[in-house]
Amino acid sequence: MKAMEHAQAAEAFIRDEARTDWHDETLWFVRQKRDLAAQGLPEWEQLRDWASGIKNHTLSNLSQYLALFEENALKNGIKVHWAMDAVEHNQIIHQIIKEGKICRMVKSKSMLTEECHLNAYLAAQGIEVIDTDLGERIVQLRKEAPSHIVLPAIHLKKEDVSDTFNEFLDTEKGNNDPQYLTESARQHLRDYFVGAELAITGVNFAIAETGGFVVCTNEGNADMGAHAANIHIACMGIEKLIPKAEHLGVFLRLLARSATGQPITTYSSHFHRPRPGQQMHLVIVDNGRSRQLGRADFRNSLKCIRCAACFNTCPVYRRSGGHSYHTAVAGPIGSILNPNIDMKANADLPFASTLCGSCSNVCPVKIDIHEQLYKWRQVLVKEGHVPSSKKTGMAAMTLVLSKPTLYRLAGKMGRVALKYAPFVVNNSLNPWYKQRDMPQAPEESFREWYQKNRK
Amino acid sequence: MSSKNRILQATAENQPTLTQLPFIDFDSLIQYPDPVAAFEMVLKKIGGEIIHFKNEEEILKSISKADQDGEFVLNTFRQQEGSLAPFKNASAVELAHLNRVYLCGALGVAENGAIWLDENAMVNRLLPFITQHLVLILNAKNIVATMNHAYQNIRVDESGFGTFIAGPSKTADIEQSLVIGAHGPRSLTVYLFHN
Secondary structure, eight states: OOSSSSHHHHHTTTTHHHHHHHHHHHHHHHHHHHHHHTTTTHHHHHHHHHHHHHHHHHHHHHHHHHHHHHHHHHHOEEEEEEEEHHHHHHHHHHHHHHHOOOOOOOOOOOOOHHHTTHHHHHHHHTTTTEEEEEEHHHHHHHOOOSSSSTTTTTOOOOHHHHHHHHHHHHHOOOOOOOOHHHHHHHHHHHHHHHSSSSEEEEEEEETTTTTTTEEEEEOOOOHHHHHHEEEEEEEGGGGEEEEEGGHHHHHHHHHHHHOOOOOSEEEEEEEOOOOTTTTTEEEEEEHHHHHHTTTTGGGGGGOOOOOOOOHHHHHHTTTGGGGGOSSSHHHHHHHHHHHHHHHHOOOOOOOOOOOOOHHHHHOOOOOOOHHHHHHHHHHHHHTTTTTTHHHHHHHHHHHHHOOOHHHHHHHHHHHHHHOOGGGSSSSSTGGGGGTTTTOOOOOOOOOHHHHOOOO | OHHHHHHHHHHHHHSSSSOOOOOOOGGOOOOOHHHHHHHHHHHHHTTEEEEEEHHHHHHHHHHHHOOTTTOOEEEOOTHHHHHHHHHHHHOHHHHOOOOOEEEEEEETTTOOOOOEEEHHHHHHHTTHHSSEEEEEEEEGOOOHHEEHHHHHHTTTTTEEEEEEEEOEEEOTTTTTTTOOOOOSSSSSEEEEEEO
């Protein structure tokens, strides 16, 4: 839920300078690992092209693929549910829990359930879901949201995790060893796995041709839950479809390399039929995706495979932290997906970017992220979702830049002010003065210099 | 109108003009002069171990010699199906104390060290995940170059469940420090035979 705009939240985040630097460097390190992995494959750019082409094709035929996928999934014995929005998604899951009289349930990582605020919905009904991804369990215990879709606890230091585990898992106070802390979480969560009656997972890819779906993890938590429990519910957005199993050959080569620099995740599990005696449910969710499909400028954001490469490379994300985006999916991709879900609430996000284009360069499915950020800004201004100070500023800028005389006068005034009366600009009324010094004013403008030196 | 129909209708109305699927040209994929060596190198990099055997008999000998005093060990390699039947529908509670499991992999992938196995080879879907230590037995002949090649050689829906396993379970969720042994096995050893 939004407590403040991105810029305000980011200002709070960067107050701790050492931690900001650590966050920035750690994510850049992940980006470098991605580069090494990508450079290890001569066909990398070809793979990105294919992935983009397969997703474009799928989106252009999505209704048919959805129908085909359902037909095949039903033949496989999977129960298929459809949800228009987050509320319906949550109600469907709640209903399955009620019917099964379930008390003990585990959930592996699913950004869709975060988007739908499933945990909060179920908690309001008195139902507790245990998150089993280590990073998600850490933030769940701290009553926080994940700050990154692949590395949910990347905003925390090991000391924070140690304190949290000391409080909830009774680990030694002050023992910050990641090995020790991970082992403690393993023991703590194992009891939940073994006792689980129901397991909720996300979906990385759904295969239209075979009616099955693929879930990727490193920890093995999705499999531990899904194979232990008698009921498995998998949740997916409509954009997770791919036409054929052979296309996984392209996507699984790109996903982990783009995400963490690994050649593949430890587990890439293909679910097609429930095991004997098990119920397997699949919830297919729209929640604004079909609307995004209709926006020509923004539809290809639906190609996203949630690798988070755009987060790790983004200079704004790295220095503002995931929570400042106040949405389930943060970072550059979140900033083009979220205005579709709620334009007013997320109008600040497309402005949380320098438009440097690094996100588009690393995207494994070639989404033109920075161009869409720019286009969202135009839409948001037109729809009146931008603060009037920004509009007034832009109008003043337009006036000055369109009148040469005015422009030259303004430039001269600026130079004079910086030289003789720096206090006029070096004060808290000037947002450019925040955290940076104003530049030394040159003696003359380029135009004046050019007129003198032209030969 | 049902949610299904509303979603299908909205999707049909909003999807753009049909584009063609790209042609996947296998000639442009990476080629390894020695796929087995590449497989071994990547496997070690991702935390796996590998032991080479001349043939299957040697593996069998090694498994029967292995120290198994009092530990819960399950071997599926060259076992009568009947002897494994009790484990087929065993619950997580019954399998919680499994220490070591030997399973047969169908295919290995040189570029990432992953091994495919399906439900038939697992006996029980939980086995490769719930055990503390996992051994996967693989024929070196069944190593292909890339995931593109892998999907040419398997049918993902032949059984109800199948998975690629690449190394032991791991996490780096605490300060990006790699820790082996998250929720699944703490170790993965590949027994590779070459006959």
